[in-house]
Amino acid sequence: MRKLFLNILGFLFIFTSVTAQEVNIFSARHYDSDVQLYEKFTAKTGIKVNVVSGKDKALQKRIKAEGKDCKGDLYITADAGRLGAFQSQGMFQKGASSAGVKKIVPANFRTAYWTGIAKRARVIYYNPKTVNPSWNMTYEDLADPKYKGKIVIRQSNNVYNQSLVASLIKNNGAKKTETWAKGLVSNFARKAKGNDRAQILAVAAGEADWAVANTYYIALMLSGKKGPEQQAAAKKVRPFFPNQDGRGTHMNISGGGILKHSPNKDNAIKLLEFLLTKEAQEHIVNNTFEYPMIDGVEPNKLIAQFGLGFKQDLKTKVSSYGKLQAKALKIMTESGWN
Amino acid sequence: MNSRINFWYISSLIVPLVVAIPIITIFFSFFETTSEYLTLLKNTFLLEYISNSIFVLVGVLFLTFFFGVTSAYFVSFYDFPGVNFFKWALILSFAVPGYIYAYSLTAFFENYGTAFSILTYLFGEGEYNKYIPKFDGLIGSIFSISFSLFGYVYVLTRASFLYQSHNLIEVGKNLGFSTKRSFFKIILPSARPAIVAGLSLVAMETLSDFGTVSFFSISTLTTAIYNAWISFDDLSTANQLSFLLLFFILILFIIENYSRKRAKYHQPSRGFKSIPKIELKGKKSTLAFSFCSMLFFCSFLFPVFQMGYWTIKFPKYFQDIDLWSLNFNTLLLVFLSSVCLIIFSFLSNYGNRISKSKLLNYLSAFSVTGYAIPGVILAVAFITFISWLSDTFSSTFGFASFKPLFIGSVIGLVLAYFVRFFSLSFNGIRSGYLKINQSIDDSAYLLGYSKFKTFTSIHVPYLKNSIFLVGVLIAIEIIKELPITLILRPFNFETFATKAYSYAAQDLLEAAAFPSLCLIMWASLFILFVSRYILSDK
Numbered sequence: 001m002r003k004l005f006l007n008i009l010g011f012l013f014i015f016t017s018v019t020a021q022e023v024n025i026f027s028a029r030h031y032d033s034d035v036q037l038y039e040k041f042t043a044k045t046g047i048k049v050n051v052v053s054g055k056d057k058a059l060q061k062r063i064k065a066e067g068k069d070c071k072g073d074l075y076i077t078a079d080a081g082r083l084g085a086f087q088s089q090g091m092f093q094k095g096a097s098s099a100g101v102k103k104i105v106p107a108n109f110r111t112a113y114w115t116g117i118a119k120r121a122r123v124i125y126y127n128p129k130t131v132n133p134s135w136n137m138t139y140e141d142l143a144d145p146k147y148k149g150k151i152v153i154r155q156s157n158n159v160y161n162q163s164l165v166a167s168l169i170k171n172n173g174a175k176k177t178e179t180w181a182k183g184l185v186s187n188f189a190r191k192a193k194g195n196d197r198a199q200i201l202a203v204a205a206g207e208a209d210w211a212v213a214n215t216y217y218i219a220l221m222l223s224g225k226k227g228p229e230q231q232a233a234a235k236k237v238r239p240f241f242p243n244q245d246g247r248g249t250h251m252n253i254s255g256g257g258i259l260k261h262s263p264n265k266d267n268a269i270k271l272l273e274f275l276l277t278k279e280a281q282e283h284i285v286n287n288t289f290e291y292p293m294i295d296g297v298e299p300n301k302l303i304a305q306f307g308l309g310f311k312q313d314l315k316t317k318v319s320s321y322g323k324l325q326a327k328a329l330k331i332m333t334e335s336g337w338n
Numbered sequence: 339m340n341s342r343i344n345f346w347y348i349s350s351l352i353v354p355l356v357v358a359i360p361i362i363t364i365f366f367s368f369f370e371t372t373s374e375y376l377t378l379l380k381n382t383f384l385l386e387y388i389s390n391s392i393f394v395l396v397g398v399l400f401l402t403f404f405f406g407v408t409s410a411y412f413v414s415f416y417d418f419p420g421v422n423f424f425k426w427a428l429i430l431s432f433a434v435p436g437y438i439y440a441y442s443l444t445a446f447f448e449n450y451g452t453a454f455s456i457l458t459y460l461f462g463e464g465e466y467n468k469y470i471p472k473f474d475g476l477i478g479s480i481f482s483i484s485f486s487l488f489g490y491v492y493v494l495t496r497a498s499f500l501y502q503s504h505n506l507i508e509v510g511k512n513l514g515f516s517t518k519r520s521f522f523k524i525i526l527p528s529a530r531p532a533i534v535a536g537l538s539l540v541a542m543e544t545l546s547d548f549g550t551v552s553f554f555s556i557s558t559l560t561t562a563i564y565n566a567w568i569s570f571d572d573l574s575t576a577n578q579l580s581f582l583l584l585f586f587i588l589i590l591f592i593i594e595n596y597s598r599k600r601a602k603y604h605q606p607s608r609g610f611k612s613i614p615k616i617e618l619k620g621k622k623s624t625l626a627f628s629f630c631s632m633l634f635f636c637s638f639l640f641p642v643f644q645m646g647y648w649t650i651k652f653p654k655y656f657q658d659i660d661l662w663s664l665n666f667n668t669l670l671l672v673f674l675s676s677v678c679l680i681i682f683s684f685l686s687n688y689g690n691r692i693s694k695s696k697l698l699n700y701l702s703a704f705s706v707t708g709y710a711i712p713g714v715i716l717a718v719a720f721i722t723f724i725s726w727l728s729d730t731f732s733s734t735f736g737f738a739s740f741k742p743l744f745i746g747s748v749i750g751l752v753l754a755y756f757v758r759f760f761s762l763s764f765n766g767i768r769s770g771y772l773k774i775n776q777s778i779d780d781s782a783y784l785l786g787y788s789k790f791k792t793f794t795s796i797h798v799p800y801l802k803n804s805i806f807l808v809g810v811l812i813a814i815e816i817i818k819e820l821p822i823t824l825i826l827r828p829f830n831f832e833t834f835a836t837k838a839y840s841y842a843a844q845d846l847l848e849a850a851a852f853p854s855l856c857l858i859m860w861a862s863l864f865i866l867f868v869s870r871y872i873l874s875d876k
Contacts, residue, residue: 030841050830055843058717062745065721065725066742066745068739069745154555155555193554195845196845201448204449205450206465207449207467217845220845225848226848227455229450230450233449333383338383338557
C-alpha cells in the first residue's frame with residue numbers, strides 16, 4: 001500500500017524530477033527496438049533515456065507550445081522533410097552534426113541542425129510473373145500510359161510520397177511534375193489507400209502489377225514477423241531500384257536533431273553519436289530493416305539479398321524535401337491523387 | 339439577490355468555464371499565422387471531405403438505428419433462447435473502441451490476412467484473395483464505428499420499451515393490428531425520443547471520431563481541421579471548419595434536447611410493472627436468436643477473437659509488455675479522473691439546483707459541448723491555451739511558468755479528460771438529481787439543515803447508484819481514450835491504448851493485439867460491474 005502511495009505521488013510530481021544524467025526524447029518513431037537501443041545506451045553511459053512518442057505533427061505542436069519549458073533534448077522522426085520543416089520553424093539548435101557525426105555520415109544526409117540515423121529507399125515493386133522492368137526504368141516512367149490500371153500507391157497525405165514528389169520537383173521542375181502526377185493518377189489500379197505494406201500485398205494478390213513503397217516493408221514481411229502467409233506473399237514480389245541510368249534511387253532518412261531549449265545538450269549529442277556506432281547501427285538494421293547510415297555495417301540479409309550496389313540518389317539533398325513538400329502536396333492534390 | 343452569489347454559485351460558474359476552454363480557444367485565435375490551406379482545400383477536396391463526413395454519419399446512423407432498435411425490440415418484447423444472455427451481452431460492444439475494431443476488420447479481410455489463413459487451413463493452398471471482399475475505407479469506417487456505438491441506441495431504446503406501462507403488442511392486437519403494423523405504428527413512435535437521444539450521442543461520437551477514419555485513410559471534416567491547424571498552422575481555416583462541425587453538432591443538440599422534453603412527457607411517474615413477454619416459436623424464434631447472435635458476434639466476439647488469435651499466434655510480442663505499469667497507469671488515470679469529475683459534477687448540479695440561475699443553466703448546457711469536440715483537437719486546444727495563459731501571466735505579472743505542471747503531467751491529463759468527459763458526468767448526475775423532488779430539499783431546510791448538510795446527508799446517499807454508474811462510464815471512456823493521452827502524457831508513460839497505438843503505428847498490428855485485448859477486458863469488466871444499473875428493469 002505504501003509503495004502504491006509513493007508511486008502515485010511520484011507520478012503526480014513526475015515533472016519535477018530532473019536529474020543531470022538524463023536525456024529526454026520526443027519521438028515519432030515507435031519502434032520497440034529503439035527503446036532497447038536506449039537501454040543499451042543507459043547501460044553504457046549511465047545516462048537515463050526518457051521517451052514520449054506520438055504523431056509527428058502533434059508532438060511538434062506540443063514542443064512549440066511548451067517553448068523554453070520544454071524538457072525535450074532530442075526530436076527523432078522518420079522523413080527528412082519533417083526534420084527540415086521543423087528546422088525552418090526554428091525549433092532545432094545547431095549541434096546534431098558534431099565533429100564525430102560529420103566524419104561518418106555523408107553530407108547529403110545531415111545538416112547543422114539534424115542528422116540521419118538510418119536510410120530507406122522508396123522503390124518500385126513488381127510481380128515477376130506478369131511483368132519485367134527494363135534496367136533503366138525510372139519513377140518518371142510510371143506516368144506512361146502503358147501502365148494504365150496497373151499501379152498502386154498510398155495516399156498523397158503520406159509524407160514518404162510527399163518527399164518522393166518533392167525530389168521530382170527538385171530534379172524536373174514543378175511543371176513537368178504536374179504532368180507526371182496526372183499521368184500517374186490515371187494509371188492507378190485503385191483509389192489510393194492502405195499503408196506501404198498493403199501496396200506490396202496488392203501486387204502479390206494480383207490487384208496490380210506495380211507498386212511504390214519503402215524497402216523495409218518487404219523485409220518485415222519476409223522476416224516472418226507478420227506470419228507465414230505474408231512471408232509467402234512477399235516472395236511473390238520483387239523490389240526494383242529505379243533511375244539507375246540517371247540520378248539514382250530516391251533515398252530518405254530517419255533522423256534526429258537537438259531541440260532549441262534542450263537542457264541536456266551534451267547527453268543528446270552523446271546519444272546521437274551512440275546511435276551512429278557500429279553496434280547501434282547493426283541493431284537498427286536488424287530490427288527495422290533500414291539501410292545503415294555509416295560505412296562498415298551490412299544491411300540485414302533480407303534487404304541485402306536485393307543487391308547493395310544500386311545507385312543511390314546522392315545528388316538530391318534530403319534537406320531539400322522539407323522546402324518542397326507543401327508544393328508536392330499541392331501538385332498531388334490538384335492532380336486528383338486522394 | 340446577493341445571497342445567490344455564494345460558494346455554490348461560484349463553483350458552478352467556474353466549472354463550465356474551465357470545460358469551455360477548448361471551444362473558447364478554437365474561436366479566439368490569439369496565436370498563429372494563416373496559410374493557403376483553405377484555398378487549396380476549396381479547390382480540391384473540401385467537398386469530398388464534407389461528403390465523407392456526411393456519408394459516414396448517415397451510414398452509421400442507419401446501421402446503429404437498425405442494430406440498436408431491432409435488438410432492443412427482440413429482447414424487450416419476446417422470449418427466445420438466450421434472451422437473458424443477449425440482454426447484457428450486447429452492451430459489451432461498448433468495450434471495443436472504434437479504432438481497435440478497425441484494426442480487427444483490416445487484419446481479417448486484407449490480402450493474406452486472417453480470412454486467407456482460415457481458408458488456407460480449411461481447403462489447402464489457393465488463390466483466395468480474389469474472393470475475400472475488400473473493404474473500402476468508407477465502408478470499413480462505417481462498420482467499425484457502428485458496431486462500437488450501436489450500444490447507445492440499444493440501451494436507451496430498451497429502457498424506453500421497459501417504461502411502457504403495458505405491452506404495446508397487446509395494445510396493437512386489441513386494435514386489430516398485425517405485428518408489423520404495431521411495430522411501425524405504435525412501438526417505434528413511442529420509443530422515438532429515446533431512439534433520437536441514442537442516435538444523437540452516436541452522431542456526436544461519429545463526427546468527432548479521428549482514430550477510426552484516419553486508420554482507414556478516410557478524410558473527413560475532422561481530418562481537415564486537423565490538417566489545417568496541426569499541419570499547416572492555419573488557425574483561421576481550422577476555426578471556420580470547426581465552426582461547421584460545431585454547427586452540425588449544435589443542430590443535433592437541439593434535436594436531442596427537444597426529444598428529451600418529449601421523453602419526460604411520456605414517462606409514467608410510478609407504478610409500472612414489467613411486461614409479460616411473448617414467447618417466440620419456430621422460424622421467428624430462430625430469426626430473433628440469429629439476429630442477436632450475429633450482432634453479439636460481430637460487435638464483440640469478432641474483435642476479441644481476432645486479437646486473441648494474434649496474441650497466441652505471435653507469443654513473442656507478449657514478452658515486451660510491462661503489464662504492471664500499464665495496469666497501474668491506466669487505473670491511476672481512471673481513478674483520479676472519475677473522482678474529480680464526480681465531485682465537480684455534483685457541485686455544478688447542486689449549484690444549478692439551488693441558485694436556479696438561467697445564466698448557469700445556459701453555461702452548463704454550453705460547456706457540455708466539450709464532448710463533441712474531437713479529442714485530438716481538444717488536446718491541442720488545451721496545450722495552446724495553457725501555454726498562452728502561462729506566457730501571459732509570466733510577461734504581465736512575472737510569474738514562473740506553470741506549463742510543466744499541466745503539459746506532460748498526470749495532472750494535465752486528468753484536467754484534459756475532465757474537459758472531455760464533463761458532459762457525460764454532469765448529465766449522468768443530473769438525471770439522478772431530476773428524480774429527487776425539490777420538496778425534499780425544502781423539508782430538509784425546514785428541519786434546520788444547512789445547504790452543505792442537505793448536500794452531504796441527503797443528496798449524496800440518495801444518488802449513490804448514479805455516482806457508481808457515472809464513475810464506471812467515465813472509467814470505460816478513459817480506458818479507451820487515445821488522442822489526448824498520446825499528446826499530453828509524461829515521459830515514459832504508457833497506457834493500454836497508447837501501447838496498442840504505438841504498435842499499430844509501426845505496422846505491427848500483431849503486437850498491438852495483446853494490449854488491445856487487455857483494454858477490452860478491463861472495459862468489459864467495468865461494463866459487467868454496472869450492467870445491472872444500465873439494464874435496470876426498474
